[in-house]
Amino acid sequence: MSRLPGGPIGREDAIALLGVPDEALPDLLAAASALRDSGRGKRISFSKKVFLPLTNLCRDYCGYCTFRKDPGEPGAHTMTPEQVVALVQAGARLGCKEALFSLGDKPEALFPQHREFLKHHGHRTTLGYLKEMCELVLGQSPLLPHVNPGIMGEGDLARLREVNVSMGLMLETISERLLRPGMAHDRAPDKIPRRRLATIELAGKLQIPFTTGILIGIGETHAERVDSLLAIRDLRERYGHVQEVIIQNFRAKPTIPMRHHPEPTAGEMLRTLAVARLLLGPDMNLQAPPNLSPENYPRLIAAGLNDWGGISPLTIDHINPEAPWPRIVELRRATEAAGYELRERLAVYPEYAGRPEFVPEPFRARVRDYTDNEGYVRQELELWRRW
Numbered sequence: 001m002s003r004l005p006g007g008p009i010g011r012e013d014a015i016a017l018l019g020v021p022d023e024a025l026p027d028l029l030a031a032a033s034a035l036r037d038s039g040r041g042k043r044i045s046f047s048k049k050v051f052l053p054l055t056n057l058c059r060d061y062c063g064y065c066t067f068r069k070d071p072g073e074p075g076a077h078t079m080t081p082e083q084v085v086a087l088v089q090a091g092a093r094l095g096c097k098e099a100l101f102s103l104g105d106k107p108e109a110l111f112p113q114h115r116e117f118l119k120h121h122g123h124r125t126t127l128g129y130l131k132e133m134c135e136l137v138l139g140q141s142p143l144l145p146h147v148n149p150g151i152m153g154e155g156d157l158a159r160l161r162e163v164n165v166s167m168g169l170m171l172e173t174i175s176e177r178l179l180r181p182g183m184a185h186d187r188a189p190d191k192i193p194r195r196r197l198a199t200i201e202l203a204g205k206l207q208i209p210f211t212t213g214i215l216i217g218i219g220e221t222h223a224e225r226v227d228s229l230l231a232i233r234d235l236r237e238r239y240g241h242v243q244e245v246i247i248q249n250f251r252a253k254p255t256i257p258m259r260h261h262p263e264p265t266a267g268e269m270l271r272t273l274a275v276a277r278l279l280l281g282p283d284m285n286l287q288a289p290p291n292l293s294p295e296n297y298p299r300l301i302a303a304g305l306n307d308w309g310g311i312s313p314l315t316i317d318h319i320n321p322e323a324p325w326p327r328i329v330e331l332r333r334a335t336e337a338a339g340y341e342l343r344e345r346l347a348v349y350p351e352y353a354g355r356p357e358f359v360p361e362p363f364r365a366r367v368r369d370y371t372d373n374e375g376y377v378r379q380e381l382e383l384w385r386r387w
Contacts, residue, residue, distance in 0.1 A: 009278045011226055017275050018222040018268075025267060032274035032304030039282025040306040044335050045345040045376070046328070049098035049310035050091030050143065053318040054079050054130060057114050058104025060188035063257040064218055064250055067319050068104050071113040078117055084133050087315070088141040094313045097370060097377060098347040099143040101130060102318065105150035105190040127156045134163035144366065146211075146347035151190045154202050161208050165363050166243065166348045168211030169203075171196050174231050175224040184218040184258065197231060204239025209352045209359075213246030213287070216272050217264035225272065229279050236284075241358070243349045244285040244307065247273050249292050251320055266296055270303045277304030285349055290331060291323040297334035308335075310347075343376045350375025 009017070020028055055078035058068035069076035079087075088099050107114045108126055123129040127149055134145040144165040151169075152160070160167060174193045178185045185191040203210045214228045229245075236242035249264045264272075269288070277286055287307040288300050311325050328342075335342040346367065352358045353367050353375040372378045 009275075011230060014226045014229070014275050014279050015222050017278070018225065018271050020271065022267060025270065028274045029270060029299070029302045029304070032277040033302050035277055035282045036286070036304040036306055040285075042340050043343050044301065044306050044308065044340045045285075045343050045349075046308040046331065047098045047310045047345055047347055048094075048096045048328070048377075049100045049146075049312050049347070050088055050096045051310070051312050051315040051318055052079065052084060052087060052099060052101045052133075053077075054084075054101050054103040054133060055107060055114070055126060056104055056318070057107035057111055059106050059110040060104070060190050061186075062188045062191065063184045063186065064215075064253075064261075066253050066255055066321070067102070071111050078114065079133075081121075081133065081136055084136055085140045088137050088143050091312070091314050092141050092143055096312070096314065097142075097144060097344075098310060099134075099137045099141070099145045100310055100347070101133065101145060101147040101149070103130065103147075103149055127152065127160065131159055131163055134160070138163060138362075142366075144347055144363065144370075148211075151195050152199050152202070154206070157199070157202050157206055157208065161206055162360060162362070164208075165346065165359065165367065166209040166211065166352075167203060168244075169196060169199050170215060170246065170248070171200065171212050171228055171232060172215040173218065173220045173224060174228040175220050177224070178219055197235070200232075200235050200242070201239070204235055204241040207239075207357050208241055209243045209348050210241045211244040211246065212242060213244075213248060214272075214276075215248050215250060216268070217250035217262070218258070219261070226275070226279070229276055233280055236280075242284075243352050244287055245276065245280060246287045246289070246309065247276055247305075248289055251292060251323065253322065266293065266299070269293060269296070270299055273300065273303035273305055289317075289320075289323075290326050291317055292320060294323075294326065297326075297331070298338050301335065301338045301340065307345075344379075345376055346370060 056067050056069045137143055137145050146166045147164050148168045249269050252259055252263050285307050286305045287309045288305050290308050332342045353371055
């Protein structure tokens, strides 16, 4: 293990490290933590957000998802413009800066009811409607939109770039094996890895600050997990746009096809985080959702993360509704106990916030107004009072 703090490491080493025994885990975590400190210092960040589930209709049927619905199912919905405005304005009063839109992939391709909804609101596509809702957020609140809309072509990415400070798409896995019948991505045409990689690459060509990541524990092998991280690293090295990588752990739920599938253990999560840090290097912003590992905040920090992701004081995690967000005061306490400072950031990370090639002109004044000279949210900022 003594060779690891100098990281990054190669593919075969990474695969082997995902299987290290428990007695070797402290050395692996120490190596990842030292590498994180060398690049990110003693700060751990988060974003204060409103979670807007624009529509949970989706043409994909992933084996682990409770978010997606068919029309007519209990809880199926598409938000109206009035609902969007009410939610972001409520979030602004609580100090939120980020409006996170999540939605199902291309529901209009499958559901005539959704096509009628879009037509009623003057659109043919969900992405067209999403763009209008982002414009509404910018015009009716001080929040900055960040969207996770699934697979996109270059035209859609370019249009959404005009109204988003950053965007995202989870790669989840590079494994095509999981598309087979009975596997996690069976009946999920938008989870074909090459299509997701193509979207992330197009975002790079358009210089969009981008969030991606992997989902662990859905049936992938250690080699497939490492190859997914290497694919992300390759895109970041080519385009410089991947601002954040999320390591998200599968959670079993009683209503999903994979309800009996074993969840990754805490040790597996820690190994994956540490290996991700060693693979991706000292400067990468590495996140693990704290609400999915509520007992492990100190160990997640020890494994090399430097970001807690988006935390909402208003809305639930609609992807994992059974897992409440931690209170920011709890995160601050855990972060400071580990010897780190908790800092709020925008949906666009500090190192991108000051780079005009990554921040479209309409956002620059607002981003500048919200941040200090290091790119973090100014601690005295009170948005709603000035809106």
